[in-house]
Amino acid sequence: MNQKEYWNKKALDFPRYDKNKDxxxxxxxxxxxxxxIINDKTSVLDIGCGTGVxxxxxxxxxGNITALDISSKMLELLEEDSWNYNVNTKIQTRCSNWKEFKSTEKYDLVLATLSAAFSDEQDFEKILQYSKKHVCFIDFVDTKGSNFEELLYNTYGIEKAIFKDLENKKKWLEHKNIEFKTTPLTNTYSKLIEIDEAIYKIKEILKSSQENIILSEEEIRIVLNPLKIGNKINYVINMKLELLHWRTTS
Known part of the structure; x- marks a missing residue:
């Protein structure tokens, strides 16, 4: 499965913007x-925009936003919601990965929120090509802790994944002698999901872990029992984040 197929599949259960929970x-x-950093005239490049949360x-x-994502399915959901919230005229979607993205424009703000678009120094360097004034990243600090991962840790000792994206960006900025500012953030996201979706998420956690633990669907159902509410599973993500910001000159 390539990256585009992976994120198109993820779009099926990806969070969408909800004005009542924003x-x-x-x-x-x-x-x-x-x-x-922003006002009613600001032009924005949103890298890895997903469904437009x-x-x-x-x-x-x-003023206007170019919404960039590798997943056409994510962008379809964003476009649908942009009409529902009457901002469709302000948003232009672009289906591309960051490495292949090209534009003749520069943007007042280049933004990436929990984006998997950056994999090497060239990806960071490319940001400078498109930023006129500001760059902002929101990334995980060390780990993303869901109650699923907590459950697997308590039951099988499976460690949480460590995220190095923020650390790598800071090292790159220090190497470039670029001054930056950070702001700590926390966020909790929760929803009731179907048992099949919960089983899928547990399998993904097991697949990405360093431990060689394979569970049958029946074993996973038993593990999930403490999180069961009615016929659904309570899924909670507790996120420790940082907003990383720096100013550029065009």
Whole structure:
């Protein structure tokens, strides 16, 4: 399965923007306003935008947004929701990975939120090509802790995955002698999901772990029993994040 197929499949159960549950997004928008990073004329390049969880609320505050993602399925959901929230005229979608992305434009803000688009120094260097004023990243600090991972740790000793993206960006900035600012953030996301989806998520965690543990679907169902509410499973992600920001000159 290539990256495009993987993210198209992930789109089926990926979170979508909900104006009734956008407290965390509004916190980000306030930070960006307080730092004079965005206003109603700001042009934004949103790298790895997914279904538009940040794109749509930003579109309400900014001039225009180019929403970039490798997944056509994610972008279809974003486009549908942009119509529902009346910001469709402000958002232009581009289906591409970051390495292949090309544009004649530069943007006031280049933004990436929990994006898997950056894999090497060339990907970071490319940011400077498209940023006129500001760059902002939101990344995990060390780990992303879901109650599924906690359950597997308590039951089988499976360690949580460690994320190095933020650390790598900071090292690159220090190497380039670019001053940056960080702001700590926390967010909790929860929803009730179907048992089949929960089983799939557990299998993905097992697959990505260093331990060689294979569980049958029946064994996974037993492991998930403590999280069962009615016919569904309570899925919770507790996220420790940082907003990393620096100013560029065109």
């Amino acid at each position: 407290g965390f997004q509004q916190k980000i928008i306030k930070l960006l306003k307080d730092e004079n 940040y794109t749509i609320p930003l579109a309400k505050e900014c």
